[in-house]
Amino acid sequence: MSFTEWLDRNRDQVRELAIQHADLCLTAVVVAGLLGVALGVLAHRSRLATAAAQAGTSVVFTVPSLALVGLLIPVTGLTRDTVLVMLVLYALVPIVRNTIAGLRSVDGAVLEAARGMGMGPVRLLLRVQLPLAWPVILAGLRVGTQLVLGLGAIAVYVTRIGLGVLIDAGLARFGMPNSVNQALAGTLGVAVLAVAFDLAWQVVGRLTTPRGIRA
Amino acid sequence: MSGGGRGRWAGLAARPLVVALLLGGLWLWLRGQELDSIERRTINADYLLRATREHLWLTVVATLAVAALALPLGVLLTRPALRRVAPGVLTVLGVGQAVPAYGVMVLLTLRFGVGFRVAAVALVAYSLLPVLRNVVTGIGQVDPALVEAGRGMGMSRAAVLWRIELPLAVPVVLTGLRTAMVIGAGVATLATFVGAGGLGDIIINGIKLGRTPVLVTGSVLCACVALALDWAGAVAERALSPRGVS
Amino acid sequence: MPDRTDAGRPMLRLRELTKRYRGQDRPAVDRLSLDVAAGELMVFVGPSGCGKTTTLKMINRLVEPTSGSIELDGEDVTHVDPNRLRRRIGYVIQQTGLLPHLTVGANVALVPRLLGWPSARVRARVDEMLELVGLDPAEHRDRYPRELSGGQQQRVGVARALAGDPPVLLMDEPFGATDPLTRERLQNELLRVQAEVRKTIVLVTHDIDEAIKLGDRIAVFGERSRLAQVGTPDEVLGRPADPYVKRFVGAGASLKRLHLVRLDAVPARPFPTARVTDDPALVRDLVVRSRSGSVLLLDAAERPVAWVAADDLTPLPADLAGVGLPATATLTAEATLHDALDVMLGTDGAGVILVDGDGRFRGVVGLDEVMAHVARLHAESRRHDVAAAAALGSAEGAA
Structure with a gap:
């Protein structure tokens, strides 16, 4: 049976697993995004906290x-x-790092000017630092998303969810008809999700990046 | 620079300490456990050492292969004739990186059968990009004024590559190789699925048999191997980077 | 006007040198011909984008000429192996181009090694070159470039360029990235080194003052490497060839010419002097009789100590130690009229004290002497301008 034929017959199962996969990864990215940016914001002020975050x-x-x-x-x-938890921990790596790097890259003169205008620390963070660091943070979120989507494939070894199920089933049916089709569907499914998520991030980036600092 | 020797190595001492603590903790914890016969079949020095050796061997072979592939390829991509296509090549490879390692490992196995070689190919496929990217960036970031100075002194293109571009790219290239090694150590745990052994065997056994001591032993060892490799990479980075280059 | 270049045979001969870049309809350098004599320091000066750097880089063929020819010491090198050619031509660039992963010594040793010198000779040469540019070899040889200041790095760059003992040295904006003080020091040092090694140097700059200070001759570049004028600094300043050169040289041309006249071109005035050990009463007599109403006190080694006026000697002190206005405004004969004027405007006293290399008193140069010389220069160039204007049938160029 050709791959397209197989895919046609098993469309419902593939779709269901893909949605599971996407749901799992999206949850992980959202949690890691909120947590990671918060951690980065907290850590970037102190040299010690930054070093600890980087080591961790x-x-x-x-x-x-x-x-x-x-x-x-x-x-x-x-x-x-x-x-x-595993996915969140991995996604945190690029997100925390990029948040710190992004915040640190904000020009000191800009900060001084903003403080000179009478901005408090919270307003400074929300109005100046985060918007200017946003492209770098966004890059961290993109990398984290790609990481999580790929790692999601081994979720199947903990509990039977996500596109890893198809890959695992393909391996289990080693030598039997359609084993390759199954594994291929799982593998390509993840790749397709990865591309789709990345495109989504690009759209988000376009919409949320201040015009003046867009690349 | 006086006193530079000290600063150069500071910060590298923490890693071995973490690894020693993890291994010591594991040993103490295992001593307190009553191991049944199934658990004892896995948790014995011979088996653990063999799995560790397999894991290390797979990772190191793949990393060396990656270096052997990525260096000439990266040099080629930074030559004037190909410089313009380099970003395109890297982007295409980057898209390839979105394909999950587990899937690639399984597909390779379904096509070529189980074994070390298939696992190694999967590792190489996964760790090639960071090294290649770093070779290209490493050479690309060399100040054009230095290349011009070299040419102006009468160095041939080959001499400029060997004496200026490559030495100055070493730190970035080594960072890429270290990343490749870490990725390799991770992908090597998946080698168990294609019958190539390694520490993944112990972890999967632990999950399948529902034996926590086996699971924890495999996981801790696996983490320690990865941390130790990363540390060795960091040491190599410091030792091999040319002095005078920060 | 004596031409310092006619004596030597040309070390560099550029003939009809042209560079066309693909996709540009006008050539970047258009049929440029120029000779540079052996031992001459030729400065290419012009606004950015005029092709002076392109021309320089065609000499060592980092930029391959589209047409035309380059002769080095009588040999046509337009088509020889560029790598071999470059080992015979020293090259200094603004960013220094020191290899950061090599020590200072290894950087200087690069070309001698490329030339295959035996290592003992290379080592000796490295130390010799570092000494030449004023860096202690023992202290600097084993350091890395980033451990040196910008000025020191630039010196190493010069040492490296000279290490292979090339007959020709190309310098592309060598001091462009340094602060004014360092630049001044490096310029003086280049002149000192050049007096010692007598290389044929081509130096590119956009700074007309630097060109005037350093150049034996100056080539003023117009657009697309049109050579607007080639001549000595005095010629370029005193007799600009066309309005373009005149504009480029700028408003302060007369002031700049003072840079070109060394103090020994102006007759120093004798001045009444006395020894610090002399009898104060005798010195007072001397002061009263002098035309300027003051006397210069010298120490036992004939070095100037102080200016003494009548006021300083009433009431009459027991001895002359510490009496009078300290005589600090001393210059040697190598200093220029510009330096002298600068010192005069900044200090009190009868003028600038001219001393020899050991600091011994030689004479005094006052404002009158400087003004007399300026008037002479003016008269000279006016005469020349009138002659030129008459020859051209045009009033253009009259001062």
């Missing part, structure tokens, strides 16, 4: 995903939550 994210990035899952399972069990 570097350790998380270094630990392989399967090992991280293995360390989480004794705590949260074979559940969707385990996967979610």
Whole structure:
């Protein structure tokens, strides 16, 4: 059976798993986005906190995903939550780093001018620092999203959700008809989601980046 | 620079300490556990060492292969004739990076069968891009004035590449290789799915058998191997970067 | 006007040199011909985009000429291997181009190594070159470029360019990126080094003052490398060839010419002097009899100490130590009239004290002497302008 034929027959299953996958990853990115930007904002002021955030994210990035899952399972069990925590932790790495880098890259003269106009710290953050750092933060969110979508494929080893299910099924049916089609559907499905999410981020970026600093 | 030796290595001491603490904690914890026969089949020195060796070997071989591929390719992409297509090539490879490692590993296995080589190919496919990208950026960021100074002194193009461009790109290239190694160590855990062994075996066994000690042992070892490799990469970066270049 | 270049044979001969870039309908450099004599410091000066840097880079063929020819020391090098050619031509650029991953010593050693010198000779040469540019080899040889100041880096750049003992040195805005004080010091040092090594130097700058200060001859570039004027600084300042050069040289041309006249061109005035150890009463007599109403006190080594006037000696002090106005305004004969004027306007006293290399008193130069010389210069160029205007049948160029 050709890949398109197979896809046609199993369209409902593929669609359902893709939605699951997207839902899982989107949740992870939203949580990681809120958490990561908050952490970055808190950390960027102090040299020590920045160093700690960088060391922490570097350790998380270094630990392989399967090992991280293995360390989480004794705590949260074979559940969707385990996967979610793992995905959030990985997504945090680029988001926290880019938030710090973005905030640090804001020109000191601009900050001084804003303070000189009488802006308080909160207003300064919301009106000056975050808008100027936004393109860099956005890049972090994009990288985090791509990371999470790919890693979502191994969620199947914790609990049977997401497009990883198709890949796993393909491997389980090694040598049998349609095993390649199944694995291919799962793999390409993730890639398609990744491209779609990235396009979505580009649109978000276009709409939310102040005109004056758009590349 | 006086006293530079100290600063150069500071900050690298923390990593081995973390690894030692993790391993020590694991050992103490395991001593307190009553292991059943199934658990003992996995948690013994021979088996653990073998899995660790497989894991390291796979990662190192793949990283070396990546270096051997990415360096000449990157140099080629920064030559005047190809310089303009480099961003395009990197973008195409970047899109490829969106394909999940697990899927690639499985597809390669379904096509070419199980084994070390298939796992290694998957690793290489995944860690090629960061190295290639860094070779291209590393050479690209070399100040054109230096290249011109070299040419102006009568260095040939090859001499400029060897004496100026490559040495100055070393720090960036090494960072890329270190990233590649970390990615490789991660993808290597997936080698278990295609029968290529490694520490992923222990983790998957732990999940499938529902044995927490096995799961934790595999995960901690796996994390330690990755952290140690990353640390070794950092040490190599400091040691191999030319002095005089920050 | 004596031409310092006629004596030497041309070291560089540029003939009909043309550079056309693809996609541009007008050439960047258009049929430029110019000779540079051996041992001459030739400055290319002009506004940015006039093609002076392109012309310079065609000499070492970092930019390949579209047509025309380059001769180096009588040999046509338009088509020889550019790498071999460049090893015979030193090259200094504004950004220094020092390789940051090599020590200062290794940077200087680059060309000698490329030329295959034995390592002992290379080592000796590195130290010799560092000394030449005023850097202590022991202290600087093993340091990295980023550990040096901008001025020191630029010096290393010059040392590196000279290391292979090339007959020709090309310098592209070498001091463009340094602050005014450092630039002045580096310029003086270049003149000192050049007096020692006597290379054929082509230097590019957009700064007319730098061109006047450094150049044996100046080539003023117009658009697309049109050579508006080639001549000594005095010729360019005193007799600009056309309105373009005149505009480029700028308003202060007369003032700038003072840069070109060394103090020894002006007759120093003798001045009554006395020794610090002399009897104060005798010195007072001397002061009273002098035309300017003051006397210059010298120490035992004939170095100027103080100006003494009649007021300083009433009541009569027991001895002359610490009496009078300190005589600090001293210059050597190498200084220019511009320096002298600058010093005179900034200090009290009868004028600038001319001293020799050891600081011994030689004479005094006052405002009158300087003004007399300026008047002479004016008369000279007016005569020339009138002659030129008559020859051209045009009033253009009259001062």
